[in-house]
Amino acid sequence: MKSYHHGNLKEELIKYACTICERDGYTKLSIRSLAKESNVSQTAPYRHFKTKEEVYAAVAAEGFNKLYKAVFVESDKLTLKDFIQSSKNYIDFGLQNANTYDLMFGTAVGDFSQHPELVETANKTFESLVLNLSSFLKDKDEDILAGKSITVWALLHGMVGILRKQSITEVTFTLKNLVLWALQEE
């Protein structure tokens, strides 16, 4: 016997949206299929999301949470090994969650500022990760430290983009050497 009200429809919708977006790509997600999956009428999701883009934003936010969990290393001061592992985890996340990653960094959600919750989640994630990185990239100068962190991030982010399109260029590299070289640490 099912009641008129679902109870926690929004969460269920997001959960399924995440699954579809990652498995088939976000263009394959339809509000209607979403509704059907929760045994709810076609337009019920519109009580929780004004537009489809808001669903995308929710999925992207979840993506940032997952990224955080995948990359963060519990430590006050990262060792080199931690650092390499963390970098590896970032790239792996990007490759193994390609469609979600695309949603997070592509143009599907055009203007983050329209989705305050997404902005908050994304900021929280990156502040934590940069802070985490900083404990390895120790440097007196604050600006240089920030610059290094961003550069490492850009490098990893860029690597994800490149490795995803193997067909463009066959890339063989050892992550460790590359990062070390870019950071000019021994």
Added chain:
Amino acid sequence: MKSYHHGNLKEELIKYACTICERDGYTKLSIRSLAKESNVSQTAPYRHFKTKEEVYAAVAAEGFNKLYKAVFVESDKLTLKDFIQSSKNYIDFGLQNANTYDLMFGTAVGDFSQHPELVETANKTFESLVLNLSSFLKDKDEDILAGKSITVWALLHGMVGILRKQSITEVTFTLKNLVLWALQEE
């Protein structure tokens, strides 16, 4: 008096597709609007593109051509100034053609290998650019040189992704210092 056959429909379709994809994002492109713009029946485009994804592939290929023109520097041996300018041009291209860039590096065209012309164009572009870069990043060792080129590319590519989402983090940096630092020159 218009003739039954258009003449060069395919080119016209691609041209308009590029405009729409860049202006509104590729999700806004419809085969039908494309057809209408060329004063041709709704399904005429299907004589030239089997699926919508093939249209995307064509737009992406055009994107790689434009990227090449924007970034390539005519010179046998890049000066530092050339190199910086070229890097700047890459980032500018990514920022000012955000939607096209997304089409080129995102997941809209799922499998490049399904679109041989796109693979060819993308490869040509990157071979040229890497070769161009190499003339600045001179190094005895071939592998190190390749590694450096890829790293520079990844760094630039990553920067585009990050700068696009200013809302995530306010990034202030001087391109020159950053690249130089990453390359540990000077």
Added chain:
DNA sequence: GTTAAGATGTTTACACTGCAAACATTAATT
């Protein structure tokens, strides 16, 4: 505790989409 209001669901409707199939016209090849 009854009631009014707000949240959350349903139904219906509209204009639009990708794309398949059957057909028409023209261009190219023999």
Added chain:
DNA sequence: AATTAATGTTTGCAGTGTAAACATCTTAAC
């Protein structure tokens, strides 16, 4: 000149985003 291939049109289907009007349940106010 006749056949074939290329390129166009018409029609049709199943699916889409989302607006509007309506129903039901939950919650807060009295």
